[in-house]
Amino acid sequence: MRPYQYYRPRNLKEAIDIVSSEESARFIAGGTNLVDLMKRGIAIPEKLVDINHLPLKKIEQKAGILRIGALALNSEVAENKIVKAKYPLLVQALNAGASGQIRNMATVGGNLLQRTRCTYFYDTAFACNKRKNDTGCSALGGINNMHAIFGLNEKQNEDSCIAVNPSDLNVALAALDAVILVMGMKGERRIAFKDFHRLPGERPDLDTNLERGELILGVELSMENLSKHSHYLKVRDRAAYAFAIVSAAVALDIDQGTIKAARLALGGVAHKPWRLYEGEKMLVGQPVSDSVFKQVAEISMLDARSFEHNAFKMKLVPNVIVEALKIAAGRP
Ligand SMILES: Cc1cc2nc3c(=O)[nH]c(=O)nc-3n(C[C@H](O)[C@H](O)[C@H](O)COP(=O)(O)OP(=O)(O)OC[C@H]3O[C@@H](n4cnc5c(N)ncnc54)[C@H](O)[C@@H]3O)c2cc1C
Ligand code: SF4
Incomplete structure (x- = not known):
């Protein structure tokens, strides 16, 4: 150091x-x-x-909006009464991450910005565009079992970075349409969660659209009727203390067996938390049924592309989508 x-x-x-x-x-x-x-x-x-020591720790509810301070610890958020009652999806995602000790240190702001776990990124002996742009991507021809299948370059062999965002919390926040509050030299601004993280493109070294010096103040969630039928499903190599190979955050509004609204996001599959907008649209107005869930999974996979060692995700991901939908809908 x-x-x-x-x-x-x-x-x-x-x-x-x-x-x-x-x-x-x-x-x-x-x-x-x-x-x-x-x-x-x-x-x-x-x-x-x-x-x-800055005043960014509060978790408070005002006018139907829940605001979680950037310095609230992952464990504090998961134990908060309002979060437990209104956002069980968030609690599940937080508790699926890391270990108890780490969750007692890790903050919400830090979790949003944690860097990829691509092994080549952490090993300075290997070329890595994310560490230093325009140096190459060792994962393309290397061991890429943990890497992305969505959000890739349209032209094969032109991917600048195929790493995935490692955060569990981010997947739940993506599904819940969170808003990130930030403050920089130009003042405060609000960033919709879908615009917070970026795809690699020409700048794989950048993970987010934050400007230099911008401080995350907190995260806002609006109260919606999506808490009753939600689930965070994480598939990993070990039962604890391991990053997601694939995860899914699902929240459904179900009225008398019909889906009124749906949110669906995946982790471990792209450079940013990956929302399945087409699948969500397809679910609305449909009955809760295994065949509908399978169709949604099939449609969701149309844009996916795999590499030498992660072809298994092409089968695993649709199964995870179906399973998470079934559990959320109460029919595992
Ligand atoms: C062994 C291990 C296992 C783990 N397993 C998982 C897992 O399974 N799932 C998972 O999701 N995570 C996992 N993690 C990651 C862990 O959740 C993150 O390290 C943690 O959330 C980061 O929070 P922090 O407060 O410690 O951030 P820091 O390490 O302090 O900061 C991380 C980054 O965020 C920036 N930053 C922090 N706060 C702000 C702010 N308010 N505004 C602007 N920038 C800010 C820092 O500058 C830095 O660049 C694991 C970590 C370890 C070490
Ligand atoms: S996938 Fe991204 S982080 Fe991993 S080696 Fe390639 S450029 Fe670096």
């Missing part, structure tokens, strides 16, 4: 000023991802801005 300057800003503005003025400067929250990256020489911040 290289030497760095440690800052403890007195307020939000001071924190934002420091990180905006220095390209390598980073905010640090729980440190459960950033410190690992620093130890391996992947992140080399000259200035580390500790935000832990």
